[in-house]
Amino acid sequence: MLSSSFIHGQGVGPSTERRLWRSGAHDWESFLALARRGRLRGSRMARLTEMVKASQAALDTGQIEFFGERLPPSELWRLHGPFASRAAYFDIETTGLSPGVDVVTVVGLFDGRHFQAFVRGQNLDEFPSAAARHALLVSYNGATFDLPFLQATFPDFAPRAHLDLRYPLARLGYRGGLKEIERRAGIRRPGHLAELSGFDAVRLWHEHVQGDASALDTLLAYTREDVVNLASLAQMVAAEMPAQIGFPVPARP
Numbered sequence: 001m002l003s004s005s006f007i008h009g010q011g012v013g014p015s016t017e018r019r020l021w022r023s024g025a026h027d028w029e030s031f032l033a034l035a036r037r038g039r040l041r042g043s044r045m046a047r048l049t050e051m052v053k054a055s056q057a058a059l060d061t062g063q064i065e066f067f068g069e070r071l072p073p074s075e076l077w078r079l080h081g082p083f084a085s086r087a088a089y090f091d092i093e094t095t096g097l098s099p100g101v102d103v104v105t106v107v108g109l110f111d112g113r114h115f116q117a118f119v120r121g122q123n124l125d126e127f128p129s130a131a132a133r134h135a136l137l138v139s140y141n142g143a144t145f146d147l148p149f150l151q152a153t154f155p156d157f158a159p160r161a162h163l164d165l166r167y168p169l170a171r172l173g174y175r176g177g178l179k180e181i182e183r184r185a186g187i188r189r190p191g192h193l194a195e196l197s198g199f200d201a202v203r204l205w206h207e208h209v210q211g212d213a214s215a216l217d218t219l220l221a222y223t224r225e226d227v228v229n230l231a232s233l234a235q236m237v238a239a240e241m242p243a244q245i246g247f248p249v250p251a252r253p
Contacts, residue, residue, distance in 0.1 A: 008075075010047055023039070107150070
């Protein structure tokens with residue numbers, strides 16, 4: 001979908017983008033072909049032509065920041081397709097809800113194959129360098145919860161690009177907490193983890209601190225489910241959002 005995007009161009013909104021698609025500019029290559037044939041005229045189209053060429057170069061060289069800085073926040077889901085192999089899914093657990101007062105206890109990171117856990121008092125300080133290996137970080141409600149906590153903990157922490165799935169999922173009609181959305185999407189957690197919530201994550205951390213050897217194992221298993229399931233939800237968003245924004249579906253032969 002990224003290579004069919006024009007909405008990051010100056011003066012291009014959703015309606016203009018849809019008009020371009022309807023005109024036959026289904027992607028950057030077809031846009032440039034139409035421009036060469038004189039089908040797209042005017043100063044705005046000239047500026048957009050330069051943006052399209054710059055976009056092709058940025059995608060070819062993996063410059064995700066180019067798109068992260070230009071795409072509207074509500075359209076960052078478009079990054080997932082071409083950068084899925086360089087994405088990681090993250091979630092945090094904390095002692096409460098207030099950055100600067102409460103603290104991060106666990107961060108889970110999943111790259112599509114391997115899960116890593118970063119635990120307060122053990123290896124939490126290794127998270128920023130591990131996260132920096134990935135071009136795109138994906139969360140649920142991370143913009144308002146996870147990132148403020150992480151930046152309070154690590155003041156220099158700044159993802160190259162961040163996709164918060166809460167917003168595209170809401171546009172698709174999936175609202176509420178992550179566990180509710182998972183159930184609606186047909187994602188099932190193992191029985192002993194299915195009923196746990198963020199409040200249980202706080203409880204489990206305190207039990208771990210008080211010496212319960214099994215509490216941390218349960219907490220890490222809970223966190224692992226959070227981030228692994230984010231990968232499935234990101235794939236669902238990437239598959240369903242094009243139709244939601246009016247991208248033309250090719251006719252079947």
